[in-house]
Amino acid sequence: MDVDIGNALASVASPGISRGALERLDERVGQAHERIETGRANHEHGYAALNLPERTDPGEIRRAVDPVGDAEALITVGIGGSALGAATIVDALEGDTEMVFLDNVDPEWVTSRLESLPLAETAINVVSKSGTTAETLANFLVVREAFEDAGVDWTERTIVTTGEAGPLSDLAERHNLPKLRVPDGVPGRFSALSPVGMVAAAIAGHDLEALLEGARAESESLSGSLFECPAYAYGATAYALDGRGAGINAMIPYAESLETYAEWFAQLWAESLGKDDLGQTPVRALGVTDQHSQLQLYRAGPRDKLVTFVAPRERADREIPATEVEELAYLGDSTLGELLEAEFEATEASLAAAGRPNVRIELETVDEYELGGLLYGMEASCVLAGELYSVNAFNQPAVEWAKKATRGLLGGGEFAEADAVAEKTTLRVER
Numbered sequence: 001m002d003v004d005i006g007n008a009l010a011s012v013a014s015p016g017i018s019r020g021a022l023e024r025l026d027e028r029v030g031q032a033h034e035r036i037e038t039g040r041a042n043h044e045h046g047y048a049a050l051n052l053p054e055r056t057d058p059g060e061i062r063r064a065v066d067p068v069g070d071a072e073a074l075i076t077v078g079i080g081g082s083a084l085g086a087a088t089i090v091d092a093l094e095g096d097t098e099m100v101f102l103d104n105v106d107p108e109w110v111t112s113r114l115e116s117l118p119l120a121e122t123a124i125n126v127v128s129k130s131g132t133t134a135e136t137l138a139n140f141l142v143v144r145e146a147f148e149d150a151g152v153d154w155t156e157r158t159i160v161t162t163g164e165a166g167p168l169s170d171l172a173e174r175h176n177l178p179k180l181r182v183p184d185g186v187p188g189r190f191s192a193l194s195p196v197g198m199v200a201a202a203i204a205g206h207d208l209e210a211l212l213e214g215a216r217a218e219s220e221s222l223s224g225s226l227f228e229c230p231a232y233a234y235g236a237t238a239y240a241l242d243g244r245g246a247g248i249n250a251m252i253p254y255a256e257s258l259e260t261y262a263e264w265f266a267q268l269w270a271e272s273l274g275k276d277d278l279g280q281t282p283v284r285a286l287g288v289t290d291q292h293s294q295l296q297l298y299r300a301g302p303r304d305k306l307v308t309f310v311a312p313r314e315r316a317d318r319e320i321p322a323t324e325v326e327e328l329a330y331l332g333d334s335t336l337g338e339l340l341e342a343e344f345e346a347t348e349a350s351l352a353a354a355g356r357p358n359v360r361i362e363l364e365t366v367d368e369y370e371l372g373g374l375l376y377g378m379e380a381s382c383v384l385a386g387e388l389y390s391v392n393a394f395n396q397p398a399v400e401w402a403k404k405a406t407r408g409l410l411g412g413g414e415f416a417e418a419d420a421v422a423e424k425t426t427l428r429v430e431r
């Protein structure tokens with residue numbers, strides 16, 4: 001990926017960062033890079049994620065999915081990083097396998113998705129690093145029952161991706177299911193380039209080697225200076241803009257195929273950096289669509305946002321037919337791609353003209369190689385930002401309170417958190 005931070009400079013935007021401040025920050029980037037490289041060399045928790053291009057074995061993944069390689073559809077049962085990486089990859093790339101991601105426990109939605117599938121031709125990929133995530137286990141039990149009710153042997157169509165031990169690992173052992181490991185030291189939101197994110201891609205027939213090659217190329221660009229490393233340029237700029245008031249980061253890919261990527265980025269950025277009252281709030285958006293829903297706020301609202309554009313330089317295109325409508329005649333001589341590109345550049349310039357900071361991330365196109373580089377590059381950006389914030393980017397302790405409360409509410413044990421739910425302060429306003 002290439003990064004252009006010009007529109008985040010103080011000469012363009014407020015908040016913005018001066019070239020001098022960037023150069024001073026670059027010293028900290030160099031120190032952070034050394035810490036990151038040490039963590040990678042020692043396969044330390046979290047930093048190990050940046051070694052996935054070398055650790056992930058595409059052959060192992062293809063062997064595991066071989067029994068269901070002809071599936072017409074795949075249900076991935078997982079949540080958070082155990083679903084979003086895989087969803088990002090398969091949504092970004094053209095494939096003819098119907099993909100369903102059960103990453104919520106909305107009963108009507110789960111039922112409608114299951115009823116829409118030919119279960120006898122459907123594979124199941126149940127993914128959980130811990131193996132104990134309530135939503136994933138609940139949905140798996142529902143999916144298994146649906147297969148049994150349909151007379152389909154779920155054990156012949158299920159792949160398990162989980163940590164070394166736990167209920168899912170036991171299930172795989174008990175039923176002799178293909179089992180892939182969530183690599184040690186890799187938090188879920190950093191696991192897209194591991195079996196966690198690549199089983200669905202394998203079943204869809206995508207080029208796993210190209211994904212990893214693109215990630216590898218990005219890893220080779222990691223250096224001790226933000227001026228030589230696109231990933232660090234992005235992570236350092238986002239961090240610096242947050243420190244100057246841009247506490248919100250709107251991620252706006254100008255490609256429908258990257259809409260899920262923005263959702264993946266939101267978890268990566270929020271769950272990694274949202275600690276100790278710090279962190280930049282990610283907003284998921286989509287270009288051109290959200291020019292007609294959010295741009296007003298980004299251009300004329302509070303000066304508390306960085307806008308991040310992601311744009312491929314090349315894309316398939318389609319002519320716009322000529323029209324007899326005079327005021328629209330100019331459209332008839334162009335293509336949808338030219339319209340999209342013009343709108344992207346116009347929106348980018350519109351924000352700059354209003355002094356609103358924005359950064360452009362460019363891909364050559366949206367294919368496996370470029371996608372692997374984008375995923376890896378944003379992970380490396382996030383690791384660097386975590387070093388600059390001086391937070392632990394690799395844990396998520398704040399999510400445990402609600403998990404305990406939920407378990408208590410469902411009779412899964414005695415938890416003070418569940419008691420606190422009952423003590424909610426209320427001021428109801430009713431019709």
Ligand SMILES: O=P(O)(O)OC[C@H]1O[C@](O)(CO)[C@@H](O)[C@@H]1O
Nearest residue numbers: 080081082128129130133188399
């Ligand atoms: O893969 P697991 O262990 O099911 O966790 C799923 C998701 O839940 C979290 O642990 C947060 O609750 C995320 O960090 C993770 O991606």
